[in-house]
Amino acid sequence: MVQRYSQLCPVAFGAGAVSTTGDVAKELGFNRVLIVTDENVKKMGHTQKVVDSLTAAGMETFLFADCEMDAPDYTVQTGADLVKTHAIDGIVGIGGGSVLDTAKGISTLAANHVSVSELLDSARNMMPLENPPIKLILIPTTSGTGSESTIIAVISDTKNHEKIGAIAPPSFAIVDPELTLGMPKEITVYTGMDAFSHVCEALTSVQPNPHSDILCYDTIERITKWLPIAAADPLNLEARENLALASNNAGIAFNDAMVHLGHAIAHAMGATFHIPHGIACALVTPVILELTAPVYPEKVKKIGTCMGLTISATDPQEIGIDVANGLRQFQKQLGIPTLPDLTISREQILGCTNYVANEGLRFLCPVPATEERIAASLAKIYDCYQ
Template identity: 30%
Template sequence: MDNLMQAFSFELPTRIEYGIGSVHQLGEELKKLKVNKVMIVTDEGIVKAGLIEKTVASLKQYAIKYEIFQGVEANPKDYNVEKGAAVAQCFGAEGLIAVGGGSPIDCAKSIAVLVSHDGDKIKSFEGKTAVTKPTIPLIAIPTTAGSGSEVTFSSVITDTKNNYKMTVKSPLIAPKIALVDPEMTISMPPQVTAATGVDALTHAIEGYTVKVAEPISDAVALYAIELISKYLKTAVFQGEDIEARAGMLMGSLLAGMAFSHADVASVHCMAESLGSVYDAPHGACNAILLPYVMEYNMEYCQERYANVAKAMGASYSNVEEGAQKAVEMVKQLANDVKLPSFKSLGVEEKDFDILAEMSAKNISTESNPRPMTKEDYLEVFIRAYRDK
């Protein structure tokens, strides 16, 4: 099922600098951009892990002044963005550095929007058309192999007044440079490595199977699936293995390219509703829900699921068998890396109705290979909840 007759547009505004030790290029890259004052956007966990010290060393070498803003929460909130923007403006930041997973990188993108547009409420920039001019330079340094946010031009922020996740989207908000250094992911604990790794697998599988997939996103998605399947278990259980960390980080980056140029689908719609209602970790939600949505979608994209199984290393005699193997292999991988159950997220059955309604309203529902109504989402939530 090739999609060569469908027109598409592909743009990657971010320059990728990949390699062990690439974080040490930071000062030099900022000098090239003529940036002498930067704000580092991160969270407390990254600071405690000692990863900011590696970042700061390069800044000191080039006499670049810096301020650290570590007020980013999981599922970054609108008030995190607005406080960060106020700190950046007060400091006179000429650029931003995001160090962390998807939360700090997404938060930094939105901080850059407010600083560059003299805005005070990120809500004003929701959607695809509100960002109208280039933002101050942002360099992203991922420390998890999961979100792929270092190469996407979306920023997902929790609207705390209306209690849902909104998206600020524009090629203008993409990081100028992504310094993709496998060594920066070594300190990730096993549980985080597992959840973020299957999150990246979700990005790749959804990016490959959505209605709006196109040939370039297909290519990077399939290679991402291959890399993640090959290296995830080693990265989880032998965290010091630098080859496994490199394989996962590259898989995550490619998966980010795939879904940002195609779309995500119903797994993300469900995960975002859980993040809105429970503040549950986005990566873990995606990882746990992936096989249940794949089962629901099965009859609508068998050939593509069979290709997923092939990328994961399976052989099969027909498309139906291959598609079934894809679901089984995703479930097995989740079990092998000890992902928690859906119930462990603290979800209550009484909330399923509102969760299903929020999921159905999510714009990415339209991209799911099989149509999904509120009732369909409800059915999948119940199946995931009751499964042992």
């Protein structure tokens, strides 16, 4: 079988990389730049580093710090209006996944003569917009989303309570591990488990490729080794470098190989219960490994080996159960809350079945995601922690 792999955009990686933002923006031909961020990132002083670098490179900057969790559609519209008002010719997004998704949404909306609801409708119908997005540099301040290297912006349709994936490729990614130093334990762990889920799903989707597989296994090794260290010692730069690389590599991997049922379920949980994306990903990933082990027994076994587990089972289903249990144990040590901890009942999680059954990513699962199977997977997320 012929498989395609690629890398969406160049990446500048390393401690201090944020200070090169001005140089990158110059290469891309920016003059008037909208910086998209949120109040927390601004307070931490990261945004100022971007302003300083762009100003030193001779650019005029405009700040939009109103991003909110889950990239709601109205913030995308407000940012796109600013682009038009100020004749912006380049955008820099700096922040966590929601900020990067908002910046991506703004870059594609502002380049086209449509409203944000028309953008979401075209994304829903998989119809590309007429014009390519305004050039965009993305700078993550967490290690999890990988959004700086993926083509999709996940935007919340606030009217219909849905998360929609719109096409919005970035032009350049700047990954600076120093920006993640000192991140609180909870955010470190949840975002790390998001990246972990990306590679587990990329390895077991219907369209994996050898390049993404290599990145995925390496990501599992790095996260298993360095996530507990970063959680315990938030200022450990070596741990932060390894997690930043893992997260970016996971993004590059799943941009080609895609995620599937796990993220369909995580999106449903996020839209329904408003819990952090990384918690939803952490809880669903063992279930996905069990589900896909009969299709990819050797891959799931290797996931376990990369985690340092000894998997002696030879039966595919038993391999899936053993690796899933090992992952649940790892998550327990990291303090990931379970559904009962979050006061979400079995009935409530089963209530997500219809949402998942209408989520496009389910088609990328190698095991047909029937309504029955979706319900059984949701039930397992609850039952496995009893």
